[in-house]
Amino acid sequence: MTERAGAGTEGLRERKRAHSRATTVDVAMGLFAERGYDAVTVADICAAAEIAPRTFFRYFPTKEDVLAEPARQMAARLTAALAAAPEELDDAGALRRALRELGQYVVADRTRMAVFFRVAGAASAVRANPFLHLSGRERQLTEELLRRRAGVGPADWRTRLMVARALAAFRVWLDDLVAGGEADPLAHLDEVLAER
Amino acid sequence: MTERAGAGTEGLRERKRAHSRATTVDVAMGLFAERGYDAVTVADICAAAEIAPRTFFRYFPTKEDVLAEPARQMAARLTAALAAAPEELDDAGALRRALRELGQYVVADRTRMAVFFRVAGAASAVRANPFLHLSGRERQLTEELLRRRAGVGPADWRTRLMVARALAAFRVWLDDLVAGGEADPLAHLDEVLAER
């Protein structure tokens, strides 16, 4: 290991792999948007992305996982935002701040997200559902909260409930966002998050 | 149609079908508990339940659906309880009451539920997860709430948030219940549901 390369340039291999993965996701999303999730086979994606089926399953353990990529990015973003929140904030404040940042991210990437939401909503796939996906991260998120405050042991139920409620609020907002109609989404997000 | 039979006895066909379905679920749960979800094939279940694979998929669209049966029962129970709630209760009160009844149901059927939770928790299957399963019913539940109060049109976000929060609380409680440790689960449920 030379270890001298900067964090951004991780060697040719890494870049190639990342590029191949990204294009596969793009191609797949395009096909899904065009024909619908079920009508697109993995073989189709592979043909369009010019990779072997065997390779596809090395990138994504499941067909659903290609579709779930945006949801996974959201989850990662949320975790990162939470870890980066100022220390002086309490749990609820930090979580709210992180969710607001996630909201900005979603709104900024609106067109791409719109495609994802539409496709994922119509698909029979469950893992890809951003709402459920986020809920599935509750435990991980709670642990991140505890780590932030140097807490140890299992989280008490009040903390877990707080996290669950915050995510519930975010999901309600996401629902409204997907439905459209809100003139100022971010203001609406603040409103929903502030509801006691 | 003779239509003379009581509501309970719906003809031999219905009864046979219900019996076959029930035994299939039982057999499947037994195998899952014994070897784990992934290590049991549909063919195994069919052999043990003495039905043809083709028949299996007529009862359950997916292998996951056999495992999800208890979760589906919970969802159905919740919907029914909500519909049966006294009219004079407001939305939040009715929902809380329904959740309390669901809680009693879960606690009463403890041993069976314990098996389900253990198997479902360890399984790679997602649909079967009771937590997610319940979240997936949010929309349906909200509609039931509106119907109860003769409301029309799409639910406003405050109502949806209220439902989402109540379910979040129930899930937190379920989590505690599965973990064990609570001496009086139903009292704990009241406590969690009452948390503002």
Place this chain on the structure above:
DNA sequence: ACGACTCGTGGCAGTTTGTGCCACTTTGTC
């Protein structure tokens, strides 16, 4: 009671998803 009709069931062939194994090529290291 008897025939017609419906519906649940089983078998078969075929598609699709996902995996283990091995050979081949590309990349990074010395």
Place this chain on the structure above:
DNA sequence: GACAAAGTGGCACAAACTGCCACGAGTCGT
């Protein structure tokens, strides 16, 4: 340039589903 490490592709194969057709057990009309 030699060597190790990692990505890639092809093959065979298991397991999850699906469409089709045939058979037989319930059910209904007369």
